Amino acid sequence: MKLAWSDEDEAFRAELLAFLEAYCPQEAKRGKDFLGEGFTGVPEWARQWQATLFDHGWMVPGYPPELGGRNATPVQTLIYLEELAHRGIVRSVHFGGYAIVGPSLLEFGNDGQRALAAPSIRGDIVWCVGMSEPDAGSDLANLSTRAVLDGDSFVVNGQKVWTSYAPFADKCFCYVRTDPDAPKHKGISVLIIDMDTPGIEVRPLRHITGAAEFAEVFFTDVVVPRANLVGELNNGWRITMGSLAHERGGLWVEGVAGAQRALEGLVALARRRGLDTDPTVRRRLAEAYEQVASLRALGYKGFASFAQGSSAPEHSYMKLATSELRKVLFELGMDLCGPYGAVVDPALAEEGGRWWSGFFVSLAGTIGGGTSEIQRNVVATRVLGLPKS
Numbered sequence: 294m295k296l297a298w299s300d301e302d303e304a305f306r307a308e309l310l311a312f313l314e315a316y317c318p319q320e321a322k323r324g325k326d327f328l329g330e331g332f333t334g335v336p337e338w339a340r341q342w343q344a345t346l347f348d349h350g351w352m353v354p355g356y357p358p359e360l361g362g363r364n365a366t367p368v369q370t371l372i373y374l375e376e377l378a379h380r381g382i383v384r385s386v387h388f389g390g391y392a393i394v395g396p397s398l399l400e401f402g403n404d405g406q407r408a409l410a411a412p413s414i415r416g417d418i419v420w421c422v423g424m425s426e427p428d429a430g431s432d433l434a435n436l437s438t439r440a441v442l443d444g445d446s447f448v449v450n451g452q453k454v455w456t457s458y459a460p461f462a463d464k465c466f467c468y469v470r471t472d473p474d475a476p477k478h479k480g481i482s483v484l485i486i487d488m489d490t491p492g493i494e495v496r497p498l499r500h501i502t503g504a505a506e507f508a509e510v511f512f513t514d515v516v517v518p519r520a521n522l523v524g525e526l527n528n529g530w531r532i533t534m535g536s537l538a539h540e541r542g543g544l545w546v547e548g549v550a551g552a553q554r555a556l557e558g559l560v561a562l563a564r565r566r567g568l569d570t571d572p573t574v575r576r577r578l579a580e581a582y583e584q585v586a587s588l589r590a591l592g593y594k595g596f597a598s599f600a601q602g603s604s605a606p607e608h609s610y611m612k613l614a615t616s617e618l619r620k621v622l623f624e625l626g627m628d629l630c631g632p633y634g635a636v637v638d639p640a641l642a643e644e645g646g647r648w649w650s651g652f653f654v655s656l657a658g659t660i661g662g663g664t665s666e667i668q669r670n671v672v673a674t675r676v677l678g679l680p681k682s
């Protein structure tokens with residue numbers, strides 16, 4: 294057994310680091326802990342950075358060059374995700390296009406729709422993903438936004454909620470009910486809807502951090518060309534499952550590396566505030582270290598099975614564990630800040646508000662993409678083989 298990166302992989306890493314050194318803007322290094330803060334559109338630096346990554350084959354390294362990659366191996370993709378996460382570097386400020394819609398179009402779209410994948414991954418098209426509704430979140434198959442086929446068009450009526458990036462998205466990858474009489478998983482389809490189509494109203498929802506990048510979206514008699522149907526009519530549930538799998542693919546690496554970065558920040562914070570000799574603080578830091586190290590080992594174990602073509606049930610636990618751990622780490626950060634932990638003013642707060650902002654963002658991480666309760670149900674039934682309750 295050889296527990297080391299190969300020479301090719303180290304050369305890949307060196308090339309990546311040289312690229313980051315030469316091109317990565319300062320703004321991209323603030324990490325996801327801060328993304329909620331004041332984010333109401335795609336800033337110019339973010340547009341340029343995503344396009345630069347794409348043009349140099351570093352946006353999704355596993356893809357071929359025409360899709361913003363360099364045909365990297367799974368191990369190289371792992372190295373890439375870790376190096377970015379360790380440095381707190383974000384690739385994009387809107388992940389829907391490159392992480393969900395692009396891969397879904399490549400897998401399920403027709404030729405014309407597949408042509409949208411490259412500009413989506415490059416960030417030239419900003420997407421929102423319309424899945425959740427007031428009565429369809431964890432139980433997504435309950436969605437009721439209705440699309441009725443009328444000649445060459447669908448007419449869409451209904452409401453989406455928690456739709457990230459909707460206030461400034463160009464297009465919506467929208468899950469609609471096209472057959473209300475079929476069993477609920479069977480009458481769903483996916484439409485590409487231009488966000489400037491008449492009849493769409495976007496009402497921004499403000500986060501606890503102050504940002505308003507997600508929204509309620511109302512559809513009233515919105516006419517969508519039939520050609521915008523992705524895949525087969527009434528077969529959208531398959532795409533739903535694919536979309537969520539694309540979203541979850543590399544998340545564990547980012548989750549573990551993000552936790553490691555927060556832990557390093559906590560150790561530095563404890564030193565700075567003279568708390569590094571406090572036995573309670575030392576115990577909490579050591580516990581956090583043990584959790585990060587265990588999760589990394591579990592992630593690697595799952596990755597090894599995955600890279601050899603087997604399924605990796607460990608990974609269904611990783612989203613749950615890393616998102617819950619983030620909450621614990623950032624709460625500890627607020628504790629270590631003492632009275633300043635609750636100060637929101639970036640000029641007065643420790644590290645510009647990293648700890649309170651990260652804590653609020655960490656709460657969202659335990660809801661979006663499947664809540665912790667739902668992940669626990671998945672682990673119980675699919676990993677441990679327990680019966681459904």
Ligand SMILES: Cc1cc2nc3c(=O)[nH]c(=O)nc-3n(C[C@H](O)[C@H](O)[C@H](O)COP(=O)(O)OP(=O)(O)OC[C@H]3O[C@@H](n4cnc5c(N)ncnc54)[C@H](O)[C@@H]3O)c2cc1C
Pocket residue numbers: 421422423424425426427429430431432454455456457458507657658660661662663664665666667670
């Ligand atoms: C930051 C963020 C971004 C998001 N972006 C998008 C987006 O771009 N597009 C989109 O469509 N959606 C988006 N969402 C919505 C997200 O997918 C839903 O919030 C999520 O699926 C949960 O659905 P819900 O909010 O309706 O909660 P519900 O499903 O109503 O759940 C409410 C509570 O009940 C619990 N619960 C529900 N069912 C069960 C069960 N069977 N067993 C045990 N407990 C259960 C849940 O865990 C939760 O605590 C986003 C959410 C967040 C936080």
